[in-house]
Amino acid sequence: MKAVILAAGYGTRLQRDVAADSSGKFAHLAGTAKPLLPVGPCALITHWVRALTASDCVDRVYVVTNAVYLAAFEEWASHFTNVEILSDRTTSNDGRLGAVACLQLAVKHFNVDEHVLVIGGDTLFKEDFSLSKVKERFSDLQAKCEDNCLVLSYQCKEQETRKYGILEVDGDLRVLCMKEKPLPSETTSRRACPCFYVFSKKSLPLLDAFLEEKKEAPIDEKDAPGNFVSWLIPRKPVYVQQISGRFDVGNLPSYVECDLYFRENLQDVESYMV
Template sequence: MKVVILAGGYATRLHPITLDQPKPLLKVADKPIVEHITDKLQGLEVVDEIFVVTNQKFFLHFLEWNNSYNSRKRIKIINDLTTSNEDRLGSIGDINFVIQQENLKNDLLIIGGDNLFEDNLNNFINHFQQHGSTILVNDVKSLERAKLFGIVTRDDNNIITEFIEKPENPSSTLSATLIYAIKKDHIFYINQTIQSGFSDRAGDFIKHLSQNESVSALTLNGRWFDIGTLELLNEANEVYQNEN
């Protein structure tokens, strides 16, 4: 299984602290966010290679981080060649870029580089191996907060029956995280999502995939942070530092 960590965004909502520093390299409890992710990946036997896709602006930042990070898995930093928020490829574009450049034909584990989570992913990977393409979801416990996320409805077998991106009137509080395990037989749906004229959001891929295939939505264990604002970054820092 190959891992694609998405780190190609420009984090404009976190300016000015992300003007010269990519969001996944911001520190939470004295460790870069991306390192919290890659540390967990070291324990997954099924993973044999990790790709971190970033942009031209922050490519050297990630090369420097990778050179100083002691990983048991091979990590390769991919430059998507974009230089600004205006010409960014978006989540789906970056996933497709890595697939095409590296000629990937494997099962994929896709993780947003700003997703901070406590789950060790073992149960998630086991479920994927038994049931096929699976995403992790988190109960945000508030219909008002649910308006900010891609919201999932699932049946009694955890199969996604509906996926709506940032609904005005959410029918569920189950939010999709950006943690996906995708069967190699389903990879072509990524390019198909782009060709179909959907937006560049990763959630549109899951919506498209779940309309055509059975996709499981598994509730993650422990806390999850989608680091999109300074407030969430500070909240995550407080939680992680208190636990340490």
């Protein structure tokens, strides 16, 4: 299995917050890609590479970034033997390819013909999350059907359904549909779906079909990777693994909360996410 970490975003909200902060406490974060932000003892993305390596979940980690942050990611990756960096060659948020196109780019560039673990580069999970458990669950699903894919979900608050893709599942935890940012009254589910997916190798050709179908669509329809998951659900079996929650670094307050947790509350750095 290979891992693709999506890290080509420009972090516009976070950078706007850093520029507007009058305290000067966060000036050192200016111009830093979100995955490279210091979170506790290391960069956010380093937590992922350490856990992916320790769990023996994948044998290569591919990171897709943009031309602006390419040099910074290449310098970071020089400390690891199993990480490769790929630029989408964009230079601005307005010109971004979108997350689904970045995933397709990695699959094609590295000739990936194995199962793919897709991770949002600005996301970390609570300590109950385990890559080893994900690997075991996906293996069980694959033994039943080679088309099976796996996503995560956690319970969000009622008022938060409008912020996330919400999964509706059956009694076997197979996903029936994903509703994008629904009103609480539009679904009884509170299963938010973070950017962490295990796509079977049989599902990868559908990236081409999705992007061909959406080639004239606005960038927003191609950017959020959840849009591909939503499109995939009627076409391939997708199942859920429950977790307790996540850290999503979108703006400065969410970054501060995440960093503080990893500095003061993380129990075991070595076994985190393994």
